[in-house]
Amino acid sequence: MPELPEVETIKNDLARTVVGETITDFSSNSPQQIIPSPAVVKKSVVGAKITGVERRAKLLLLKIQPYSRSNLYLGIHLKMTGRMLLRKPNDRPDPYTRVIITLKNKELRFCDIRKFGYVKLFKDKQELEKELNAKLGPEPFSPQFTVNYLQKILSHKNTNIKTAIMDQSLISGIGNIYANEALYLAGIKPTKKAKILGYKEIGILRDSIRKVLKKSIKYRGSSAKDESYRDLYGELGHYQNHFLVYEQKGKRCQKCQSVIEYQKVNGRGTFFCPHCQK
DNA sequence: AGTACAGCCTGCCTGC
DNA sequence: TGCAGGCAGGCTGTAC
Numbered sequence: 388m389p390e391l392p393e394v395e396t397i398k399n400d401l402a403r404t405v406v407g408e409t410i411t412d413f414s415s416n417s418p419q420q421i422i423p424s425p426a427v428v429k430k431s432v433v434g435a436k437i438t439g440v441e442r443r444a445k446l447l448l449l450k451i452q453p454y455s456r457s458n459l460y461l462g463i464h465l466k467m468t469g470r471m472l473l474r475k476p477n478d479r480p481d482p483y484t485r486v487i488i489t490l491k492n493k494e495l496r497f498c499d500i501r502k503f504g505y506v507k508l509f510k511d512k513q514e515l516e517k518e519l520n521a522k523l524g525p526e527p528f529s530p531q532f533t534v535n536y537l538q539k540i541l542s543h544k545n546t547n548i549k550t551a552i553m554d555q556s557l558i559s560g561i562g563n564i565y566a567n568e569a570l571y572l573a574g575i576k577p578t579k580k581a582k583i584l585g586y587k588e589i590g591i592l593r594d595s596i597r598k599v600l601k602k603s604i605k606y607r608g609s610s611a612k613d614e615s616y617r618d619l620y621g622e623l624g625h626y627q628n629h630f631l632v633y634e635q636k637g638k639r640c641q642k643c644q645s646v647i648e649y650q651k652v653n654g655r656g657t658f659f660c661p662h663c664q665k
Numbered sequence: 666a667g668t669a670c671a672g673c674c675t676g677c678c679t680g681c
Numbered sequence: 682t683g684c685a686g687g688c689a690g691g692c693t694g695t696a697c
Contacts, residue, residue: 467691615689
């Protein structure tokens with residue numbers, strides 16, 4: 388499932404392949420995934436130029452400059468099974484293609500088995516930032532993501548630490564895979580109450596989050612068992628070959644050789660070492 | 666207000 | 682073999 392490292396990988400590849408391209412067509416066979424509607428988005432973006440690609444949390448952002456008007460943004464959320472694929476117009480169709488953004492001699496295809504993802508038009512930067520800042524906490528690599536910040540928000544959280552770090556309004560970009568991995572690296576049990584973590588422990592957690600995300604970006608993200616994540620070219624990521632606990636139930640902990648356990652935490656599959664994580 | 670959880674959606678896996 | 686039912690989970694809306 389695409390989280391911060393996966394979206395970052397797609398963003399970086401898009402930045403070097405489609406910036407400067409003009410959009411010649413926009414079509415969708417899944418109107419429920421297009422906000423406000425396929426017709427409005429089509430009218431807004433056709434003839435306009437892609438001038439940049441950004442990422443905020445797990446949202447991919449295409450910056451679009453129409454002729455003689457201010458920048459628009461197309462926000463693309465891949466949710467669970469979404470893919471953004473760069474193809475040529477005559478390439479064979481990809482299964483579950485929901486949206487095609489046509490460029491000159493290129494196509495951006497948004498494919499999504501479960502239809503959880505969406506493409507949303509933002510009229511300008513102001514509208515975009517207003518919405519995103521209202522519901523998203525700081526980026527893990529931003530200067531705002533300090534130990535003091537983390538301590539402040541966790542100290543009055545009445546839930547477990549895993550649920551807390553996956554809460555996008557507290558920290559943005561962390562999903563189930565990297566929550567599992569970061570907590571293992573930090574030696575913290577996923578079910579531990581967020582508010583009882585100490586300052587030192589929070590510092591280690593903050594560093595672990597950054598370390599795990601950074602390493603995954605280096606490996607172009609994770610394509611877990613179901614391989615739902617693919618990069619812009621349809622290729623698998625590689626971080627799954629470096630999972631420490633995620634999908635490692637029954638295997639041995641690399642640090643202490645204990646058997647990795649599995650349990651549900653707030654409805655989410657959770658992997659941990661019963662010995663290393665306290 | 667803050668936390669928990671159903672619902673969205675569909676392919677895959679399990680068990681009968 | 683075939684089919685029903687459960688499972689996966691990011692995020693939103695609703696309920697407590």
